[in-house]
Amino acid sequence: MPELPEVETIVRTCRPRLVGRRIVAFHSRWRKNVAPTLPAARRAIVGRRITALTRRAKFIVFRLDDGGCLLVHLRMSGRLEWAKNGLPEPRHVRATWDLDDGQRLLFCDARKFGRILYTRDLAAATADLGPEPLERGFTPAKLGHLLQQRRRQLKPLLLDQSVIAGLGNIYTDEALFLAGLHPTIRSDALNETNIRRLHQAIRDVLRLAIRQHGTSLDWIYPGGWMQERLLVYGRAGEPCRRCGTPIVALRIAQRGTHICPRCQNGVAQRG
Template identity: 40%
Template structure:
């Protein structure tokens, strides 16, 4: 599932390409992907200009010129492609927006969604999200205080969007590995030094992932060599039985609260 770095990559790249463009035609191939009857959805977005592309946690927000917002959550398997009729992917898109000579394709939204809201409705939908990990106002002290109120397991807390917004399976494991802490540790047992290390690792891992384009499998557009560049830089996630890059010990893969979890039994304490 795309997480904060992947959606931030989309925000930056799409913002450069579609801001100020008008949706000349919209198509809905899967009505369950949108929150209105297909024809009503099309009528409300067709002819509208995209003013800006923003990100909140794992969501993208497309702000339109009529003060409405398209809220996108890719969930598991969703991804975007921006291209022409000649270089489009040989895959079904659930929604397509024609933007002049290019088209924005919304792929893999069997579990994800693209909903149209007013500004107020959108704010309500996102109101219960936790703080953004990279928000400049979210300090190490704030992070320590936030976790000190929790009693659960570290991994499940990091991926809880009501606690922190934007971190999922991949980056929770990467953060714990960078900090040298086992993801199944109980939060009350973490020392202040370990909490400080987690905060520093959270910033280091997420910023590096953003710098290298996240881990998306598919490029956003033809010739895109940036999106997904972090995929080969993952140090622990999805590397079960591979040797740890620090010590050579085989990486362990287990399941924790129905989620995959990867860790090094020697490097992480």
């Protein structure tokens, strides 16, 4: 559930408390989700200093002072929290990091789908991720190329992390609405105007969501207020904010999908 804006928010929030700190202990109560293995990861990171905290796609990247990297993927229900003195531990703690200043970082994950991965080679570990949609190199021409290379339905293609990195179900639905495009349009059917609009829509919705610190979703992700600004996601039956037509819920590629049937009427767009 945490997508690019939520992960970016977490990274920005945790960065000042993590960068410069040394890891003095690492434990996991769910060794299955630690790669390559829990003992190997512990050996590699304990004693190392964190030199930077960054994001790649939906991965949180701890850069360490010996060149190694620890990647954390939250998947559906993962969270990072700080242990608080005197308070009971939160539920579903799966892993913990103790730092040299006494802080303890917790990885909580009700559904245990999250992953922790140690690697010495960040480039190799992230080799099959597509471009970052907010980086300079992500131009309309680049997006057009990615779309026209394939003949897939638009929504599954946008969700594919090897095509574009960081979009999930919420922001894909929002971007398609903003661009006025139906999620099942074939990717190679878009004209230049469609592509330009989709490019703008993806960047606009991600930047807005980051400004809002992400979308708070029941017990999964707290803290953001983008849910107030969503135009289609989770609004089935409610009136489209643009035209008043009730938002419709569909199932596309096994994913809950939300559209305005009037505003997202296919390829032929005015302008």
